[in-house]
Amino acid sequence: MKSDLKKIWAVLAAREKRQAIGMIILVILMAFAETIGVVSIMPFLSVLARPDIVQDNAVLTWLYNRFAFNSNQEFITALGIASIVLVVGSSAFKTITLHLVNRFTFLLRHSISARLLSGYLHQPYEFFLRYNPSELSRNVLSEIDQLHNGLIKPISQLIAQGAVALAMMLLLLFYNPWIAISAALMIGLLYGAIYVLVRKRLGNTGQARQNANGERFQACNEALGGIKDVKITHAVEAYQQKFNQSSRDFSRHQANAETLSQSPLYMVETAGYTGLIILALILMKQSNDIGQVLPVLGLYGFAAYRLLPSAQIMYRGFAQLKFSSAALDTIHQHLSLPRQENHPASTALIPQQEIRLQGIRFAYPSAPDKAVLQDFELVIPANTSVGIIGKSGAGKSTVMDLLLGLLEPQAGTLSVDGQVIDSSNIQNWQAAIGYVPQHIYLADTSIAENIAFGVPAGQIDMQAVERAARAAQIHEFIVNELPDGYQSKVGDRGIRMSGGQRQRIGIARALYRDPPVLLMDEATSALDNDTEAALNQAVNALAGQKTIVIIAHREKTLSQLESIITIFNKCI
Ligand SMILES: Nc1ncnc2c1ncn2[C@@H]1O[C@H](COP(=O)(O)OP(=O)(O)OP(=O)(O)O)[C@@H](O)[C@H]1O
Numbered sequence: 202m203k204s205d206l207k208k209i210w211a212v213l214a215a216r217e218k219r220q221a222i223g224m225i226i227l228v229i230l231m232a233f234a235e236t237i238g239v240v241s242i243m244p245f246l247s248v249l250a251r252p253d254i255v256q257d258n259a260v261l262t263w264l265y266n267r268f269a270f271n272s273n274q275e276f277i278t279a280l281g282i283a284s285i286v287l288v289v290g291s292s293a294f295k296t297i298t299l300h301l302v303n304r305f306t307f308l309l310r311h312s313i314s315a316r317l318l319s320g321y322l323h324q325p326y327e328f329f330l331r332y333n334p335s336e337l338s339r340n341v342l343s344e345i346d347q348l349h350n351g352l353i354k355p356i357s358q359l360i361a362q363g364a365v366a367l368a369m370m371l372l373l374l375f376y377n378p379w380i381a382i383s384a385a386l387m388i389g390l391l392y393g394a395i396y397v398l399v400r401k402r403l404g405n406t407g408q409a410r411q412n413a414n415g416e417r418f419q420a421c422n423e424a425l426g427g428i429k430d431v432k433i434t435h436a437v438e439a440y441q442q443k444f445n446q447s448s449r450d451f452s453r454h455q456a457n458a459e460t461l462s463q464s465p466l467y468m469v470e471t472a473g474y475t476g477l478i479i480l481a482l483i484l485m486k487q488s489n490d491i492g493q494v495l496p497v498l499g500l501y502g503f504a505a506y507r508l509l510p511s512a513q514i515m516y517r518g519f520a521q522l523k524f525s526s527a528a529l530d531t532i533h534q535h536l537s538l539p540r541q542e543n544h545p546a547s548t549a550l551i552p553q554q555e556i557r558l559q560g561i562r563f564a565y566p567s568a569p570d571k572a573v574l575q576d577f578e579l580v581i582p583a584n585t586s587v588g589i590i591g592k593s594g595a596g597k598s599t600v601m602d603l604l605l606g607l608l609e610p611q612a613g614t615l616s617v618d619g620q621v622i623d624s625s626n627i628q629n630w631q632a633a634i635g636y637v638p639q640h641i642y643l644a645d646t647s648i649a650e651n652i653a654f655g656v657p658a659g660q661i662d663m664q665a666v667e668r669a670a671r672a673a674q675i676h677e678f679i680v681n682e683l684p685d686g687y688q689s690k691v692g693d694r695g696i697r698m699s700g701g702q703r704q705r706i707g708i709a710r711a712l713y714r715d716p717p718v719l720l721m722d723e724a725t726s727a728l729d730n731d732t733e734a735a736l737n738q739a740v741n742a743l744a745g746q747k748t749i750v751i752i753a754h755r756e757k758t759l760s761q762l763e764s765i766i767t768i769f770n771k772c773i
Contacts, residue, residue, distance in 0.1 A: 205526050208533040209352060214316070217309060224305050225360055231298040232364030234291035240372065241287040245280040248273070302357055310349040314341050316536060323540040326607035327566055335419035340535060343414055344528040351525030359518035366511035373508075380501055388508055391472055392516045395465045403461055403523040410454035411527040416447035462520035466513045473505050546628035551717045552583040552748055554618045558603060561613035573599050577613070579766065586740070586749040591768035597752045598639060600768065601722050604750065606630055635716035639723050641707030643698065648679055649687040652709045663687070665713055672743075673709035678702065719743070721751045 213221060244261065247254050252273045255261045270276040318341045321328075366385075373381035424431050424440035431440055477498060484494040561577040564570065573596045581587050591597050602608040603615060606627045615622045622630050643651050646658075652669055653661040666687060670676040683689035691698055691706070698706065711719060719740075740749060 205352075205522055205529060208529050209356070212313060212348075212529075212533055212536055213309070214312065217312065220305055224302055224357065227298045227301060228357055228361045229364040231295050232361055233368055234294045235365060236368035236372065238288045238291040241284040245277065245284045248277050248280055252277070306349065306353045306357060309353055310345055313348065313532065313536070314345040317341050317345065317532060320536060320538055320540060323542065324538060325541050325609070326602070327609070328538075331566060333415075333419060335422045336415050338422070339415050339418040340531055343418065344411065344531060347410075347414075347525050347528040348532055351521045352529060355518035355521040359515050362511040362514040362518075366508055366515070369508055369511070384501060384505055384508060387473070387476065388469060388505070388512045391469050392465060392512055395468065396516060396519055399461050399520070400523050403458060403520055404526060406454045406457050406461075407524040408527040410451060410458070410524070411531070413447045413450035413454060417444055417451055420444035420447060458520070458524040462517045462524070465516055466509070469509065469513070473509065477501060477505075541624075544628060546632040548629055549633035549717065550617055550620070550622075550626060550629040551633050552617045554583050556581040556583070556604065556718070556748065557614075557616045558600070559614050559616065561603065561610045563599060563603060563608060563610045574603075574610075581748060581750055583618075583748050584745055585764065586744045586751070588765040589750065589752045589768060590765060595768045597768055598722055601720055601750070601752055604720060605634065605636060633716055634718045634720055635711030635714065637704075637707050637711045637719075637721040641703050641710075643691045643703060643706060645690065645692060647685075647688045647690055648683070648706065651691055651706055652687075653713050654710050665715070666709075668715075669709040669712040672712050673705045675702065675705035675709055678705075716747070718748045719750070721749070723753055 210218065247258075248261065255265050255273060255276060265276055268279070270279065321337055321341070370381055370385055373384070420440055420443040424437075424444065431437055480501065481494060481498055484498070485491070488494060558577060558579040561574050561579075562572055563574045563577075564572045577596075577600070579600065589597050589600060599608065603610060606615065606622055617630060620626065644654070648670075649661055649663065649666050650656075650658055652666045656662075667676060670679060670687075679689070680686050708721070711721070740751075743749065
């Protein structure tokens, strides 16, 4: 419990911590405002029922004389108006506080999920080889809700109800300390015992809920993301079942947690009711005077009536905390991941002599003992075009990712003109590269936005877009065949484009910034012979001005290049 609270505190940014303290103070004041609202009616009712109390009660006498009332009637009216003003004032204060607390907690949800996404986007590429994207979306979009509903909201309720319960206790202590203490002890012990009994179960259910949530995100993403394969392989039913199973488990765990956090109210109510009857019987046996027994019982009843709802809400808060601790653990851990800052480079590191991979050893994190590359050497002279071939699985794409600086080798270096590429100059190196990956990702926006990827729509250089599209042999298609030319939408992941068109948009994207280095990973595999020939011609036209590295299966694709390097994977 203590460590959960510590983790929540750690999840807050410095400004949010200050705001949280302000909110706690406001919530406590709100609880007292509520108590004042309830209590303010008492002097009015007392004087109304028994006007001579004004003379007996020192406070009332002082008030009466201080404001120089002429009659009890006037005094009662003034007390009534004062009570209304206090109730209205406390309601207004409560409404404002409620809004401030709601704003704070909901904006906190936004701020934590934005920081979480930003943290993920600033992780090295290898991080994304370890985590499934569904798991990361789950954390940013859904686990954050669990944190909000299961932790942040319950904590604010816990504080508010704790303050209400305390205020009520003070009121009861004032009337009858023994009754107040014994009622609070009984309620506290009962809830405490129930919490001890169910907390382990709540923790386990919370963990199972988180797993089921991840599985349901994954099933949904995979089915919709791979819809073509899902349809063609008749996997619709299998995916539906996979989703149903995890979605049902997710709901079941939430229902269990709700029951575990709500049902003690009925048990405690039953125990309280039984306690009252037993107390009545004992008191009756002792004094046999109903006139003495009833006020005591009434006060117990009142104490239970005022304390129970607060105690229940507090218990529910603790239960929700336990249920949400798995979500908290994940978010806390991921928010503390060290960030890899990306500062857009002002100058590109343009190779004048060579790009060199030297003494490289690389193994993927999931198979650290199986080196994909060992003692690997590669020299690419500047402003030449080099082809890389090798069997499937030989490590061509891995070499490309090392050249891109996306993967870090366990041994050896990547250098440009003798300058080793590390965290201090990686941005400058990447600023020099245009890259065409094996699978081109198209966003569901216009062709122009896809070519000028990541540039806000208003800042796109349309001349550069057209130049890149011409070089990638796609300009004619865009202007002649698409209804809105460069503003035509490509559909989700480019669903409205053919494989070859997608690839040419990818090539145009790599050329948009007119980079001095062009890296292509099987960039021409989906093109027909004529387009491939035209594209090769365009690439040849760039030869001598740019350093070009192309990976391909087919040697024919590389026939025009100045040198071809074959990769043999020593571990296969
Ligand atoms: N994320 C990964 N985790 C673990 N192993 C990986 C990962 N990616 C690739 N590998 C392994 O590394 C080896 C080299 O893969 P790579 O993709 O570089 O080959 P490739 O030559 O580009 O193959 P292809 O021509 O089929 O694309 C393969 O044995 C592959 O199974």
